[in-house]
Amino acid sequence: MELKHVANPIEEAGATEQVLSNLFYGWGYNFYRRENQLRADDLLIRGKLSDLLGESRAHLAALEATFRREHLPPPSREHPFPNPSAVTQAQALHRLQQDIEQFETTVRTAAVPEMDRIHQRHRDEAGTLQALVSIDGAMVQAVLSLRSAISGIADAAAATAEVPELLRQSGFKDLWERRQAALSAIGE
Numbered sequence: 001m002e003l004k005h006v007a008n009p010i011e012e013a014g015a016t017e018q019v020l021s022n023l024f025y026g027w028g029y030n031f032y033r034r035e036n037q038l039r040a041d042d043l044l045i046r047g048k049l050s051d052l053l054g055e056s057r058a059h060l061a062a063l064e065a066t067f068r069r070e071h072l073p074p075p076s077r078e079h080p081f082p083n084p085s086a087v088t089q090a091q092a093l094h095r096l097q098q099d100i101e102q103f104e105t106t107v108r109t110a111a112v113p114e115m116d117r118i119h120q121r122h123r124d125e126a127g128t129l130q131a132l133v134s135i136d137g138a139m140v141q142a143v144l145s146l147r148s149a150i151s152g153i154a155d156a157a158a159a160t161a162e163v164p165e166l167l168r169q170s171g172f173k174d175l176w177e178r179r180q181a182a183l184s185a186i187g188e
Contacts, residue, residue: 042129042133045133050104056075064097067086071083149166
């Protein structure tokens, strides 16, 4: 995934505009700085990742609801207890949704480098944020593939058989560990 770079008009400003820019920096925040753009891109990408994972989870929830409606009817005198294999299948679908929800929560609540003057002066904040955006972009590709594979599954039995392997093959955990390693380099 390639991100579009937008030129900052303040960087090539005249003398008056540079004074205005310095006043703006004096307040401690400028959303036109490269680091802030990268921080915003990272938030945007993680929001999209979370949405894609939510779509995958919603598809599995729909499969589970259909399965429960077809195979787990309300108890009756003829069938007072549910079919144990159907209960197992429904529980497996629910656990898959929880696994995806855990990924979704992890992505949505992930840490980013804080906007700190010490870090800006002594650390390569822009380089770290660029690495995070790059890794997050790779995660978008992985999650897009995962979502399209999950949305192509039409029944509960296929979902419980295929989704755990799809989660392993997506490479999401490896990419997430790379992201954590990039963030831990800041703390050193």
